[in-house]
Amino acid sequence: MNDDAERTVNLRPDDGAGREGAAVAPAGGPRPGNGTTYGGRERSERTIGRDLAAAGFLAVVLTALGFPAAMLWQIVTPRVEFVVLEVGWASIETYPSAYVEGDLVFAGIGLVLGILAAIFSWTSMRDRRGPLMLLGLVIGSIGCQVVAWKIGANEWQRFWDSVERAPVGAHMWRPPSVLFTGLDPAAAWAALKVGNFTSALDALQLGALAVMALAATFTYTVIAGWSRRPSLRTDAPE
Numbered sequence: 721m722n723d724d725a726e727r728t729v730n731l732r733p734d735d736g737a738g739r740e741g742a743a744v745a746p747a748g749g750p751r752p753g754n755g756t757t758y759g760g761r762e763r764s765e766r767t768i769g770r771d772l773a774a775a776g777f778l779a780v781v782l783t784a785l786g787f788p789a790a791m792l793w794q795i796v797t798p799r800v801e802f803v804v805l806e807v808g809w810a811s812i813e814t815y816p817s818a819y820v821e822g823d824l825v826f827a828g829i830g831l832v833l834g835i836l837a838a839i840f841s842w843t844s845m846r847d848r849r850g851p852l853m854l855l856g857l858v859i860g861s862i863g864c865q866v867v868a869w870k871i872g873a874n875e876w877q878r879f880w881d882s883v884e885r886a887p888v889g890a891h892m893w894r895p896p897s898v899l900f901t902g903l904d905p906a907a908a909w910a911a912l913k914v915g916n917f918t919s920a921l922d923a924l925q926l927g928a929l930a931v932m933a934l935a936a937t938f939t940y941t942v943i944a945g946w947s948r949r950p951s952l953r954t955d956a957p958e
Contacts, residue, residue, distance in 0.1 A: 755917025774848040778822050787814025787865025789829055792840055793868055794875060796827045797896035801829025802883065804890045809883050812891075822896030826872075827931045830865050837861060842943050854940055861933035862926065869929055901927035 798821055801812040841857055842849065875895040883892055903923035911919035 735900040747928035762810070768852070771848050771852040774845055775852045775859075778853065779860035779863060781783065782837055783863030784855070785833065785866060786864040787871070789833060789864060790868035793826055793829055793872065797822050799893035802892050802894055803887045804883060804888055804892070806888050811894075815902055815907065818894075818896070819899065821929050823898055823900045824896055826865075827928050829868075830928070830932035831935045833864065834861055834932040834937075836941045837932070838936040838939035840942065842940060848942070854937065856873075857936045857940060858883060858933045861936045862929060865929045865932050866903070869901065869903075872897055878912065899928050900929050901925065903927075903929060 770802060799817040800816040800818045808834050837857060837860070841853060845853060872895065876897045879892065879894055886892060902922060905921040908920040908923035911917070911923060
């Protein structure tokens with residue numbers, strides 16, 4: 721047996737040392753570094769803390785979107801015209817459709833924002849995909865619509881304050897409000913303190929405030945269902 725053949729026979733699978741004795745990783749496999757590399761891209765370490773931080777960041781960003789969402793809702797929703805009378809006020813139309821349109825437009829904006837938020841979180845936060853990211857998506861979506869609802873409620877109250885000070889015969893336009901909701905955390909807490917769980921649940925009915933969260937959850941889940949990777953991360957091997 722010659723020298724080349726003898727070296728071939730004695731070669732073991734882990735004998736891949738370089739000249740300096742350092743291990744040489746096989747092509748396409750893990751490489752030394754802070755994370756694991758797949759396909760030439762270094763994969764960051766996956767921890768619960770980092771996933772929670774990313775989910776919290778997403779929730780804060782989505783909640784902040786409630787301010788522009790409220791402005792858009794106030795602009796595009798038709799308003800109900802009121803006239804001030806000597807004994808109070810009355811709407812110009814007998815059955816104004818704008819009452820219902822306020823909820824429909826609010827729900828429609830939430831539906832679009834929920835779908836876009838799910839797509840954004842899936843594509844831009846690839847290393848953090850998973851249930852914690854979905855949790856942040858749901859919390860942020862509810863926060864977004866609650867902020868928009870509260871801003872609308874403040875506009876609604878300012879309108880009625882203006883009606884009380886307006887002269888007789890003045891025409892005013894009522895801003896939109898969300899009618900299909902029953903969220904009152906203070907009443908829910910008061911009911912819980914006395915053990916009345918039914919009343920507490922009645923005071924926590926999100927109604928239209930849950931549209932964005934439902935749309936985001938559905939979209940995110942559908943996208944995840946089409947993923948070929950168990951970890952949902954694009955840099956992980958199939």
